[in-house]
Amino acid sequence: MDKRILQKYPPNAENLLFALHDIQDAEKENYLSEEDLKNIADYFNLPLSKVMGVATFYSMYSLKPRGKFIIRICESAPCHVAGALNVINEFINVLGLEKVGETTKDKLFTVETSACLGVCGVAPACMINDVVYGNLTKDKIKQIVDDLRAKGGSNV
Amino acid sequence: MNSTIPVIVDGKKVEVPNGSTIIQAAEYAGIEIPRLCYYKDLTPTGNCGVCIVEVKGQKGFKRSCTTPVTPNMEIITRSAEIINARKTVVELILANHPDDCLTCIKSGDCELQALSQQLGIDREKIDKVLTKKPIDDSSLSIVREPEKCILCGRCLRACQDIQTVFAIEAMGRGFNTEITTPSGSMAESVCINCGQCISVCPTGALHEKLEIDEVWAALNNPDKVVIVQEAPAIRVSLAEEFDLPPGTNLVGKMYNALKMLGFDYVFDTNFTADLTIMEEGSEFIERLHENGPYPLITSCSPGWIKFMETFYPDLTECISTCKSPQQMFGALSKTYFAKMYNIDPAKIVTVSIMPCTAKKFEARRPEMRSSGFADVDYVLTTREFIKMVKQVGINIAAIDDAQPNDLMGSYSGAATIFGTTGGVMEAALRTAYELVTGKALDSCDIKEARGFEGVKEFTIDVEGTTLSCAVAHGLGNARKVLDKVKEAKEKGKPSPYHFIEIMACPGGCVGGGGQPYGSTLERRLERAKGLYDEDGGMKIRKSHENPEIKKIYEDFLEKPLGHKSHELLHTHYIKRDALL
Amino acid sequence: MFRTHALFVIDQNTIDAGAYAVKYELEKEITNASLQNEIKVSETGSINLIGKGVIILVFPDSVLYTNVTVNDVKEIVNEHFLKGRPVKRLVLSESFDIPNITISPAVETTKKQQRIVLERAGVINPESIDEYIATMGYEAAGKAITTMKPDEVVDIVKKSGLRGRGGAGFPTGLKWSFTSPLPGEKYVVCNADEGEPGTFKDRLILEGDPHKLIEGMLICGYAIGAIMGYVYIRGEYNLSIKRLQKAIDDARAYGLLGKNIFDTNFSFDIEIRKGAGAYVCGEETALIESMEGKRGHPRVKPPFPGQVGFRNKPTIVNNVETLSNVPNILLKGADWYRSFGTKNAPGTKVYTILGKVNHPGLIEVPMGITLRQIINEYAGGMCAGSVFKAAQIGGSAGALISEKMLDTPLDYDSLGQWAAVLGSGAILILDQKTEIPDFLRSVMKFFEHESCGKCSPCRIGTKILFDKSMELYKRKLKKQEWEEMLNIANTMEKTSFCPLGQSLILPISSADKYFKEELENYFL
Ligand SMILES: Cc1cc2nc3c(=O)[nH]c(=O)nc-3n(C[C@H](O)[C@H](O)[C@H](O)COP(=O)(O)O)c2cc1C
Ligand code: SF4
Ligand code: SF4
Ligand code: SF4
Ligand code: SF4
Ligand code: SF4
Ligand code: SF4
Numbered sequence A: 001m002d003k004r005i006l007q008k009y010p011p012n013a014e015n016l017l018f019a020l021h022d023i024q025d026a027e028k029e030n031y032l033s034e035e036d037l038k039n040i041a042d043y044f045n046l047p048l049s050k051v052m053g054v055a056t057f058y059s060m061y062s063l064k065p066r067g068k069f070i071i072r073i074c075e076s077a078p079c080h081v082a083g084a085l086n087v088i089n090e091f092i093n094v095l096g097l098e099k100v101g102e103t104t105k106d107k108l109f110t111v112e113t114s115a116c117l118g119v120c121g122v123a124p125a126c127m128i129n130d131v132v133y134g135n136l137t138k139d140k141i142k143q144i145v146d147d148l149r150a151k152g153g154s155n156v
Numbered sequence B: 001m002n003s004t005i006p007v008i009v010d011g012k013k014v015e016v017p018n019g020s021t022i023i024q025a026a027e028y029a030g031i032e033i034p035r036l037c038y039y040k041d042l043t044p045t046g047n048c049g050v051c052i053v054e055v056k057g058q059k060g061f062k063r064s065c066t067t068p069v070t071p072n073m074e075i076i077t078r079s080a081e082i083i084n085a086r087k088t089v090v091e092l093i094l095a096n097h098p099d100d101c102l103t104c105i106k107s108g109d110c111e112l113q114a115l116s117q118q119l120g121i122d123r124e125k126i127d128k129v130l131t132k133k134p135i136d137d138s139s140l141s142i143v144r145e146p147e148k149c150i151l152c153g154r155c156l157r158a159c160q161d162i163q164t165v166f167a168i169e170a171m172g173r174g175f176n177t178e179i180t181t182p183s184g185s186m187a188e189s190v191c192i193n194c195g196q197c198i199s200v201c202p203t204g205a206l207h208e209k210l211e212i213d214e215v216w217a218a219l220n221n222p223d224k225v226v227i228v229q230e231a232p233a234i235r236v237s238l239a240e241e242f243d244l245p246p247g248t249n250l251v252g253k254m255y256n257a258l259k260m261l262g263f264d265y266v267f268d269t270n271f272t273a274d275l276t277i278m279e280e281g282s283e284f285i286e287r288l289h290e291n292g293p294y295p296l297i298t299s300c301s302p303g304w305i306k307f308m309e310t311f312y313p314d315l316t317e318c319i320s321t322c323k324s325p326q327q328m329f330g331a332l333s334k335t336y337f338a339k340m341y342n343i344d345p346a347k348i349v350t351v352s353i354m355p356c357t358a359k360k361f362e363a364r365r366p367e368m369r370s371s372g373f374a375d376v377d378y379v380l381t382t383r384e385f386i387k388m389v390k391q392v393g394i395n396i397a398a399i400d401d402a403q404p405n406d407l408m409g410s411y412s413g414a415a416t417i418f419g420t421t422g423g424v425m426e427a428a429l430r431t432a433y434e435l436v437t438g439k440a441l442d443s444c445d446i447k448e449a450r451g452f453e454g455v456k457e458f459t460i461d462v463e464g465t466t467l468s469c470a471v472a473h474g475l476g477n478a479r480k481v482l483d484k485v486k487e488a489k490e491k492g493k494p495s496p497y498h499f500i501e502i503m504a505c506p507g508g509c510v511g512g513g514g515q516p517y518g519s520t521l522e523r524r525l526e527r528a529k530g531l532y533d534e535d536g537g538m539k540i541r542k543s544h545e546n547p548e549i550k551k552i553y554e555d556f557l558e559k560p561l562g563h564k565s566h567e568l569l570h571t572h573y574i575k576r577d578a579l580l
Numbered sequence C: 001m002f003r004t005h006a007l008f009v010i011d012q013n014t015i016d017a018g019a020y021a022v023k024y025e026l027e028k029e030i031t032n033a034s035l036q037n038e039i040k041v042s043e044t045g046s047i048n049l050i051g052k053g054v055i056i057l058v059f060p061d062s063v064l065y066t067n068v069t070v071n072d073v074k075e076i077v078n079e080h081f082l083k084g085r086p087v088k089r090l091v092l093s094e095s096f097d098i099p100n101i102t103i104s105p106a107v108e109t110t111k112k113q114q115r116i117v118l119e120r121a122g123v124i125n126p127e128s129i130d131e132y133i134a135t136m137g138y139e140a141a142g143k144a145i146t147t148m149k150p151d152e153v154v155d156i157v158k159k160s161g162l163r164g165r166g167g168a169g170f171p172t173g174l175k176w177s178f179t180s181p182l183p184g185e186k187y188v189v190c191n192a193d194e195g196e197p198g199t200f201k202d203r204l205i206l207e208g209d210p211h212k213l214i215e216g217m218l219i220c221g222y223a224i225g226a227i228m229g230y231v232y233i234r235g236e237y238n239l240s241i242k243r244l245q246k247a248i249d250d251a252r253a254y255g256l257l258g259k260n261i262f263d264t265n266f267s268f269d270i271e272i273r274k275g276a277g278a279y280v281c282g283e284e285t286a287l288i289e290s291m292e293g294k295r296g297h298p299r300v301k302p303p304f305p306g307q308v309g310f311r312n313k314p315t316i317v318n319n320v321e322t323l324s325n326v327p328n329i330l331l332k333g334a335d336w337y338r339s340f341g342t343k344n345a346p347g348t349k350v351y352t353i354l355g356k357v358n359h360p361g362l363i364e365v366p367m368g369i370t371l372r373q374i375i376n377e378y379a380g381g382m383c384a385g386s387v388f389k390a391a392q393i394g395g396s397a398g399a400l401i402s403e404k405m406l407d408t409p410l411d412y413d414s415l416g417q418w419a420a421v422l423g424s425g426a427i428l429i430l431d432q433k434t435e436i437p438d439f440l441r442s443v444m445k446f447f448e449h450e451s452c453g454k455c456s457p458c459r460i461g462t463k464i465l466f467d468k469s470m471e472l473y474k475r476k477l478k479k480q481e482w483e484e485m486l487n488i489a490n491t492m493e494k495t496s497f498c499p500l501g502q503s504l505i506l507p508i509s510s511a512d513k514y515f516k517e518e519l520e521n522y523f524l
């Protein structure tokens, strides 16, 4: 882990959420490792239990390794009535996974579900890393996965 | 501002202290509002939702444990709606709770069980939603049964707010929340084994690791000589469990009960408490002569010792090298006692009855084998001892007094006050003052060291040298003192204190994590009073005047801090990982 | 001076549709045609047209292009920019006027919105402080800080009748007036956590006109005597964070944030705090805990944040929309503001309308118009083949309302008679194809997922209600178990620690009240 990322923030607990975001983003497998958490606790002079308590509370953090692309599919009511379940199934199918939460063998994709992403205007929607994809259809999902696979393959 | 304000509880007008919460105010009207997460000495969190009441003119229900009263507030504590809501809340909690009462360690003492009874819940109305969560019995002291946890948060208040250890925390969110350590194992954590979390846990989710079966096995084994020691705080913590006034000193009956249980020799940890004073007092005198290093910090609380090793390893050189009285006793039981009674030490089983869960951990530290054996074999908490007594139906209140066996059973008043905060300090000063000055203190009572103030600071004049002393109990309070020492050290300044006593548990051992449940500060004070009363009434009130102490130096140890002492009575400390 | 401005609507949706690629292409073609000194390409925030691909607004021609692709760019440049002939097939409208952009000009029946909060969204470049200032931006703050006493500012806001737009509807001026007299360090926190399903108004305000929020916070800070402001934005709102950060930096560079603002001795600055995925952190005390780097558990109240808040200092927490109303109130006065909306709910409200209507999206209209009006006059009516069945108002914790309530005015009080709440202003329209049990299970899933776990009733109740609603959907629930669900939800309303657990009674009890017949068909 690159400790310089932490030095961006004064060692004040108020910056903990930022630090967890940044460290997770810097990890190749998009998660917070045990070592990360210990380094963060050490830097912020917080008990490890507090850091873990926070890291396990917020849904954007993961303590398990994940793929390069994290597909967070919204399943809140507006997306649900617009067909979110089909979207979930389609992503799982296209990626050859068994269930939500899994990562593809090539470590490119992890499928997660999420509460409303605030882009309900284009329901059903998902976010893949920082990017929103809306009005999802079968074809669009396939296209998205193909594009990302092409992109992911090139620089992993 | 008025110091009391009027409120109306179920139509009854009462004057209550300003700043009271509704739950407290109701008590003045003779009403104990049902509750589950509230605990008198802890910051209320409002987690359970059981204590709800109505306030006239306000919408919805209010949590009585977190809502402060206002003048002329009209509180309704019972209505059909309130009672139904309370019942449903408890039914929800029970839906997420195993029906294990028959085999649960907490049965009979469990607040959830009692509440269910109190509210008249007589059938399972809501289908169970349980998740399998394995029991964590990795720790030598503390067992966690997460399925029984109702997430009241009391343990967190104890571990985080009072002890500032932060071994445990709520992890995960919502229904998946679990109170656990970062690694998921208590053994691999910064837990200092103090058991304060257990003291406040309303259910069987946290309890000590039981050693009762092992002790029964030893007692029933004819090849073993089983000897027992009891910590000072035990004698004043039994009465409350046998319908006698809390704090009553039952030392004689305690000895008798132990004999009735079948212990071959009954001694007393108070004997080694006096011995600790001889050794630690001599350490202090040595530092006085050599003008430091200061401060000297007491070492008899194993919870505190692990805390120091984890969070203040830089202060190691300040810590007295004396083992705790329990461990001194253990080491002597398989050397001195074995020799004097001519018993093969391999046959000796040493049991201690302690107010403390950390003592279980301490007894198994690898350093604690200076007799060539495990110095102490089994450690029972006060609660375990009471369970054994009740198992065989002994009614302590009704039995006669007995005497301990000779050799390691006599003690001074100084030893008995070890069991409460400030006691070690007071005991040590009684002896050190006299050994240094050759004169007795004007009065044995050092009032400044007594009471439950978090940090007690005072000075005492010893032959023209003004010694600064500090007494802290509860590790949050200890931090305040230690941080001052640390800061002075870092700045190269002289230590602000010469002598510091630290006890891990609030109130000291009378408030230990192994003591009977319901151990509020008020209860702890009652127990402490029992100890001070005993001390005040004793003829011998200074450790160096205890005849058995004189004898052990003559017959066996030769002199304080001598070669044998170092071998058997002193120890060393290690540095531990604070990021666990 | 440029003769023509081409404004790209940049929001999460248009980015998804490829807005940046089209913009790049357009800039290239404009340069190729040597028009770079005549046509200015810039970005603007969302105008709430949703599902219409890449959107370009052309001024002063008032042409609105939608669904523009890279392949269309050449034609636009050649035909429109060179020859002055808009490309008809891409034009949605040639007749919208500024600043009151109608939701969908293509629909004849569409009424004009009343835009106060969103007056600049889609009109100016949200990344340009100059454009904000050129449209009277920061005048309200200037007026307040240089000519008014803090008390006077609080007073105007009080008189305006502005009520919190974050859900609870608490009178904003009153809230400020409790904190304003307290001594010492104080803070303003803007609640931009926006996690309520179906709500994205705050995002569009942040993306479309971030300076307006800054100005609102500045005025609030002055009024209550705060030393610092924080905006707590949900972690997913990347574009909002980016734009707001730029706006803060620019405002600081212009001396509008920082020390001695407008050469007075008032100093104030703003920082962003980022959430990490927890709906409950929208609750103001959980939000404060989160800002302090903790788990988002709500705090015991009282004390309220206005007395003991962030860093245990008095703190005003207000929603993005609430604060964005403040500059106009200061500039135009309380009476002006009261000329919109109803007596008890003055002003406008930004709604997000979703589901089976022709034009889902965002509208800003006066308080008190009815749901029927919103559907028919602003959202283009029900989709073809869809018949109105139910609406959920106020997000997932909102009540389901049935057809007979379509003419209830939407404001804080009127909805009360149906035991419904306005909440965040999300409106989800369900048609005859939606099964109420299917809908309910999704709502319960949300609560089960978002319960913070602090209190027993909600932690266990949400889990049981979710499990049981799944059974209902699978037709495995007995009627008596449904009654038990109601009892649990009722108990949660009375005994949960915070409004999250307290409010889930609404969807359940309203389903019971208004859709019982359908439920009966599902019982075992
Ligand atoms: C579970 C829960 C979620 C909430 N989410 C939000 C939110 O996303 N945004 C918001 O402004 N207020 C939210 N609120 C309301 C806030 O607690 C608070 O009332 C509001 O920020 C006050 O601002 P206002 O007076 O300007 O509305 C939420 C409340 C609860 C109980
Ligand atoms: S914790 Fe209490 S209620 Fe639970 S099984 Fe044990 S005794 Fe019974
Ligand atoms: S309370 Fe009585 S009946 Fe119930 S389980 Fe215990 S012993 Fe059996
Ligand atoms: S035993 Fe003490 S240190 Fe360990 S978890 Fe309990 S309270 Fe914390
Ligand atoms: S372990 Fe005990 S004290 Fe801690 S939260 Fe669970 S039930 Fe409460
Ligand atoms: S009081 Fe505590 S430290 Fe003292 S002898 Fe007893 S157990 Fe040991
Ligand atoms: S204060 Fe006493 S009971 Fe507590 S840890 Fe120390 S020795 Fe044990």
Ligand code: SF4
Residues within 6 Å of the ligand: C280, C298, C450, C451, C452, C453, C454, C455, C456, C458, C459, C496, C497, C498, C499, C500, C501, C502
């Ligand atoms: S009601 Fe739910 S969200 Fe609110 S405190 Fe309780 S568990 Fe947390």
Ligand code: FES
Residues within 6 Å of the ligand: A074, A075, A076, A077, A078, A079, A080, A115, A116, A117, A118, A119, A120, A121, A123, A125, C197, C198, C199
């Ligand atoms: S409901 Fe899916 S993004 Fe809001």
Ligand code: FES
Residues within 6 Å of the ligand: B034, B035, B036, B037, B038, B045, B046, B047, B048, B049, B050, B051, B052, B063, B064, B065, B066
């Ligand atoms: S005792 Fe008050 S909420 Fe638990």
Ligand code: FES
Residues within 6 Å of the ligand: B231, B300, B301, B302, B354, B355, B356, B359, B503, B504, B508, B509, B512
């Ligand atoms: S049991 Fe000895 S200090 Fe507590």
